Amino acid sequence: MADTLILHEDPRSGNCFKIRLTAALLGLPLAVRGYDIMKGETRTPEFLAQVNANGRIPVLQIGEGPAARFLPESNAACWYLAHGSALIPQERFAQADMLRWMFFEQYNHEPNVATLRFWLRFVGEGNLSAEQRAQIMAKRMAGCAALELMDKHLAQHAFFCGAAPTLADIALFAYTHVAEEGGFGLGDYKAVQAWIARVETLPGFVPMD
């Protein structure tokens, strides 16, 4: 019998959505436990001791009781779920190239595109610290550079690793399709727009909310 899968999440988080979308595309049952990160619910002593010492969501819980295992980092959780499926290419270069886009997402895309959405939509510009405000312009430019690189690549390929969707598409879709909530206009990125539409029509697709 397969292990119970439980996602510890905040439904407003694109990182959590990646895991729900992966499970949905694969037809895997996934229970969810909600936390409100704005209220510090992932920084309680219980959460830090039992779920993630890093105080962050998402965390994928595999199994229940004393044998439960906990997997932080959204892209690692997607990797676990997609084990042995067509969402992970098996060919050596293709697999490494998929991970390349997933590391790009965490390093070049998420800290800019997702962070500005979090700051502007959820924290509110008036509540930002001076240090945060000083970073807006740099994050705006870096986020646009990431979107432009994606657009150039997607002008030549239906999905990030070729003709079929992989975890790279799921990872990059999560915050790209809501980038306008962070003040990024997608109008200039025609190939990104067409790719968003392709992802949204995949069999089993579920929306973020």
Add this chain to the structure above:
Amino acid sequence: MADTLILHEDPRSGNCFKIRLTAALLGLPLAVRGYDIMKGETRTPEFLAQVNANGRIPVLQIGEGPAARFLPESNAACWYLAHGSALIPQERFAQADMLRWMFFEQYNHEPNVATLRFWLRFVGEGNLSAEQRAQIMAKRMAGCAALELMDKHLAQHAFFCGAAPTLADIALFAYTHVAEEGGFGLGDYKAVQAWIARVETLPGFVPMD
């Protein structure tokens, strides 16, 4: 015959060192082509067109001539090199857990520990922009939090994924062992220090310089 492997690198970069260390531990021959990122040598039209449209190193080149393929992102390049080796656990959870630490490295560790080293050691504090200076304190705190999380984990485990080294150790070793160049004292992190010594005595280990 195996493909020629060429690393496009700047030898001062910990991200490049990860790939050299992986190849050394595996006994794989690796040619190198050097660039000086301080002189913009990875932003030339030739580099952007032929090696990496993202203008960054490291890039692992696999093969030569028209069939050459290029793999950016240090952790993805390490994944390619270590394919089928003991540096990647094959068990489903262990493999995902290794990737978890590699994504942690790119999101929580590198932007803090490596960026402060780059700013303070190579750019020079006096040459930083006001925006960069405003971020130093936040990066210091986030970097210390990453080191503390590593220290707690390593107090219980010889390596990040248990008794044997994996790519997670290589990825996290690269900037941790030179963290003092970014102003991070490692004196408080005894388990991290012991782990650094364990990595440095692995068969085939090569130093950064």
